[in-house]
Amino acid sequence: MRTSKIGIIGLGYVGMPLAHLFSNRYPVIGYDLSSKRVNELNLGTDHTLEISKEQLESVLKPNDSEENGLFITNVAAELKSCSIYIVTVPTPVTLEHKPDLSALQMACITLSNFLEQGDIIIFESTVYPGVTEDYCVPILEKHSGLIFNKDFFVGYSPERVNPGDKKHTVDKILKVTSGSTPKTALKIDELYASVISAGTYLAPSIKVAEAAKVIENSQRDINIAFINELSKIFNLMGLDTQAVLKAAATKWNFMPFTPGLVGGHCIGIDPYYLAEIAQQHHYNPEIILAGRRMNDSMGHYVAAEVIKLLTKKSLSPNACDILVLGIAFKENCPDARNSKAVDVVRQLQSYGANVTVVDPWANPDDVLMEHGIQTLKIIPVKLFDAIVLTVAHQQFITPDLTSFLAEGGIIYDVKGILPYPVDGKL
Helix, strand or coil: CCCCCEEEECCCCCHHHHHHHHHCCCEEEEECCCHHHHHHHHCCCCCCCCCCHHHHHHHECCCCCCCCEEEEECCHHHHHHCCEEEECCCCCECCCCCECCHHHHHHHHHHHCCCCCCEEEEECCCCCCCHHHHHHHHHHHHHHCCCECCCEEEEECCCCCCCCCCCCCHHHCCEEECECCHHHHHHHHHHHHCCCCCCEEECCCHHHHHHHHHHHHHHHHHHHHHHHHHHHHHHHHCCCHHHHHHHHCCCCCCCCCCCCCCCCCCCCCHHHHHHHHHHHCCCCCHHHHHHHHHHHCHHHHHHHHHHHHHHHCCCCHHHCEEEEECCCCCCCCCCCCCCCHHHHHHHHHHCCCEEEEECCCCCHHHHHHHHCCCCECCCCCCCEEEEEECCCCHHHHCCCHHHHEEEEEEEEECCCCCCCCCCEEC
């Protein structure tokens, strides 16, 4: 085995914080397919806002040396000096909600060109149980000509990154680890333990570690789906959902979930991975998929509620100017992938409304490319017939939004956070 140089494949919300963390103690090569991404990082800019310019510049190094630090490249051949590889590529779903493992497949084929005796490949991408050993390993063996658990070894350590969270950073989240042999598992556990201050948990097998990851977000998805359904019921009854939840939370074992739009690349995706493996074993996961259907429907529900409120005030939707505040999938984060706020916007547009979308965090070019929706960074100086708060960005909480409201207009607060009376909320 060569020197313990670490290669991180994929420098997004997961890979970049990990590369920064390891580079304080090890020589690290960060690899990403996107030359644009590599160039911005080498200039000290992280558009995901997970790593500051100061943090990035403190570890960057101009070439692949044996010194601790981070060398960033989009040239795959630069990875050949590594002996440990950590794969953090995205694992989304298709339009049919089936797992899309194409990025994982490409990463495995790329790494196959550089594998040498004793190398270890650790996967962090979210998958269903069995993908590491039954999908990735055969690709690695086929394209490298090496033998699994004799020439090379694998492990799985699920990512637990919470984008935009500056408190629960990667080093402060307990890390689950696993390996394809007992000796490999200990090596991987020791590697993460050397940089993770929160500690590690060595799972008994790779499949257990994979399963643990995929159920974490599925559990949250189901719980939020239950609260979303309650909000629909309570709205029909004329009850304030937030008031009901506040009263129920006085019991010591009540779980504090709130209604909302459930998107992003974790909670909105992982349940489909769990459903996939269940169906492969001829089991129909009723609760998991029911939760997904409920949460996937919330964007349309919010838009329909807004239209109802406008109609009650004798305002015709196709003649209304509507301001939607937030297009990112969560507050104080620029990531708009799989954002359910997009569903709200498109549904409102389908009624003929003139919709203006404002998000101070999301990059307008990225949103346009990803969703075909034009966005602004600041609220324009004009009056709107309806204002829909979809994302609880800090910039939306302090200003009095009623100053942007036309006479007789309505405010709908999806997040239930505005400190003044509104016309509707979940």
